[in-house]
Amino acid sequence: MSTGVPLLDASTDSDTPLESGFDEEFIMSQEELDDPETPHIYWEYCFFFNKKKWEKVITTSLQKKLVKWLKGLSNAGLKINKTTTKTGKVFYEIGATNELLDHWAEHNLNLNVKLKDQPRPDGKPEPMFDIYSIKYVKYEAKNVSQYRKNIHGSVFTPIDRQKIISRIMMGPKTEQCCEINFPRLVQQKIISGFWSTHDYEEFDSLIKKWSFSWKTTQPLDEVRDYFGERVAFYFAYLGYYTKWLITSSIVGFFLAIGNMSTTKNDNVFHTLWSIFIVFWITLFCEFWKRRENWLAYHFGTLNFWEEEDQRIEFEGTKRVSPITDEVELYFPPWRRRFRMIATYSVVFATMVCAAAISIGINKKKIIDNDRHKISTGENIWRGSLTGAAIFILNMLFQPIVEKLNDWENHETDSDYENALILKLFLFQIVNTFTSLFCISFINPEPAYLQSQLSALLITHQIINNFQEVGLPWIKAKVKNYLDKKKGKESISLIEMESSYTQYENTVDDYSEMMIQLGLVSLFAVGFKLAPICALANNIIEIRSDSYKLKKMKKPPPKSARNIGTWGIILEVMSYLVILSNIALLGITYDDFSRDEDSKSDLSDTQRVWLILFIEHIIIVVKIIMHAIIPDVPSTVAIKIARDTHFENLKKSGKDTENSMKYVPKLLSSRDSSSENENGNQKHYTSSSSSTSSEEED
Structure with a gap:
């Protein structure tokens, strides 16, 4: 999958106005969208313009820039869905598959993801705020079975997906991103709007637990x-x-x-x-x-x-x-x-x-x-x-x-x-x-x-x-x-x-x-x-x-x-x-x-x-x-101290079997394989601890 963005040079294009269907090679067809074999696509962003107003004020060079943006997004691996309404509005939804999210989470952003709840190694049930538990780790595709999944079966939360796709679209070209400043395009009135779209399946599930529930704790x-x-x-x-x-x-x-x-x-x-x-x-x-x-x-x-x-x-x-x-x-x-x-x-x-x-x-x-x-x-x-x-x-x-x-x-x-x-x-x-x-x-x-x-x-x-x-x-x-x-x-x-x-x-x-x-x-x-x-x-x-x-x-x-x-x-x-x-x-x-x-x-x-x-x-x-x-809180202070201790042990290479007693197995196995393959020091990262409880002890 290409992550580079070879943008078109508008100066080399002819001055011939663009014809209908100029964007077909970059957008998904209805057949692809309906095909059950097509991987699930997370539509996270959308931009649109009013076709009639746009055609009155737009120049040929700006039309070519639209082609450039769409081509850049497509070459970056993003998916594009176009919708034209009866009111004359043209919407371009931008999304990504799990494959692209996996690649960027592991190799470009070093994203932290949640681990599944795991029992302690001694078999005892995990307490409400276990000072030995580690729940956030750097994402690695090979350990995906150990991560907590959401309603779509993905390990990436909506905010994770939003951050990844936003980075691909608007990050600098030096990081193999598209460097398209959509908010500025809205400010300059080149496009009519740009926003992050709702995932109504996930949002409706959240609203039922939140707005329509009279529980004392919030999710x-x-x-x-x-x-x-x-x-x-x-x-x-x-x-x-x-x-x-x-x-x-x-x-x-x-x-x-x-x-x-x-x-x-x-x-x-x-x-x-x-x-x-x-x-x-x-x-x-x-x-x-x-x-x-x-x-x-x-x-x-x-x-x-x-x-x-x-x-x-x-x-x-x-x-x-x-x-x-x-x-x-x-x-x-x-x-x-x-x-x-x-x-x-x-x-x-x-x-x-x-x-x-x-x-x-x-x-x-x-x-x-x-x-x-x-x-x-x-x-x-x-x-x-x-x-x-x-x-x-x-x-x-x-x-x-x-x-x-x-x-x-x-x-x-x-x-x-x-x-x-x-x-x-x-x-x-x-x-x-x-x-x-x-x-x-x-x-x-x-x-x-x-x-x-x-x-x-x-x-x-x-x-x-x-x-x-x-x-x-x-x-x-x-x-x-x-x-x-x-x-x-x-x-x-x-x-x-x-x-x-x-x-x-x-x-x-x-x-x-x-x-x-x-x-x-x-x-x-x-x-x-x-x-x-x-x-x-x-x-x-x-x-x-x-x-x-x-x-x-x-x-x-x-x-x-x-x-x-x-x-x-x-x-x-x-x-x-x-x-x-x-x-x-x-x-x-x-x-x-x-x-x-x-x-x-x-x-x-x-x-x-x-x-x-x-x-x-x-x-x-x-x-x-x-x-x-x-x-x-004392529980958090102890947890921070233990995280720092493990970090220092990992950096020094002096971690012992006893020091890793309560670290999830995937971290130990991952570090061992990393050490065997690369002959380097073991790598361990933990940004936080998370619990299923919403309250502090």
Whole structure:
């Protein structure tokens, strides 16, 4: 099988326009597709164009380039299937057989694959997280019977296939790849679209276990295998956060009942709840780090470090790199810094506008000090109006910040995404929490804070769920009704999929959950039942977020070892929760007493010093807890140490029969044969351990 890509030179072609059927030699015929003897083909990518529009603007040289691309893909061993629809769209699906995947996995990418579950050599059953087990190894075709297989009988997961085929299509010619930059072709409007297609047999199987199941655990292994680590980490975080809400919901419920049942003029329930919530979020952050590292090891990405290519949208001038001596695009850092000053000035201005709107809606309470003249119904109405305004402003701001972020011209995807996260989250924090801050600290009123916080939280959840589930459902129903009314014929899956929105990243999903966590914890004293509302929402959110992926194009295949910048935001928020709740408790002390005779004799200065004293004590305790609780679980630490030990033994050639006691047989036999054939040192590679369990011990 040829893996080279001898591309055509357009300069040698005649200027004769291409005739119908010019691509027949590169695409699979219907007979080949229907032939039962044809090996199974995994269709992973598709690009298309509108034939009528394309023919109007396309030149002969661009038509020849299309031939060049198809020929290159075909010569690389990829399979191509062409579909022309009645609407004039031409789709080219790109896939590969197991034979090609085998070749690239072993010889070009050094891909890691999962081993089958194997019993221990001593015959004892394998424990939930066996420190001696090895589950990920470098792929070798001769050991294929030892690897875990998927629904199609292949050892390669959907994300593996996606990465291999993507590399063949878009990798550099120096690595015998086609070097076709499909995303840039879309950007330049040479083709209408390019995306990774769904494997509906595998996806439907996953959705049944995931979206339509009410089990407490998610099939994270299968999510990772289908969507990649970045998406899997988001759902892992969402599931873990939801489980932690159970504890806070129970405690908050009983404290709320106790607060309503007492007639005493004291702050005991508010104080207990504040102390509980600051330690709850501290423990949540610490144990999430453990879970995160467990998952990274479980997914085989603990030591992952991605050397990123330049973004497709990155613009610069060509120069010779002083490091590699190769031609590269260069954009002076000082110019980016100048642009960032301008963009953050705009972001700051929009934050001021959002804060002004939020204060304006609640002016009667915040500025006019109309403390007791606002009814409960009006409180809830104003809270709901504030929630709706927050949603509208977030929706209006997002395209603005994306344009500003594009203008900054970041070189890599991670730099671009981190800059986008910072701008979006800064705006959303100010937009969401300004009214609560003013109600809590400028003119404190517990009853109004409670109604405002509850209305904001519930409105936030209703609007987001409607946007993610309700609106797409209504659109689908309306479209089906109109299609039936017009007598339109049903369209193919590939054409339907081409109209789906691209799922680019998890930024919006994480942002929604972080804002919810802020509403639950930053002003926890105000609404003890907030965790219950969040818990009920998240149980549905897990299912709705997973189901919406069915109506979106698959995200790009990206690896990850953690939740990235969101982990830093989570840590910062845990400190803000301490400061906010202790300050809220101290500033509203007299209001909570609800008795003029029991007002504190503390002066404002004394109260500030007391707040700072308590806040510092809790921060010291938080730091001590951080030092005591290790970020890496002991089972993972032992496993990493053993992997390192085996690696060192293999490199030194000093491994003994005892040291290999618990290593799967195929590794020992493979290494022995390798040593006999080549006379070299034995080669051993293990990137990770995996278990069938979804939970950390």
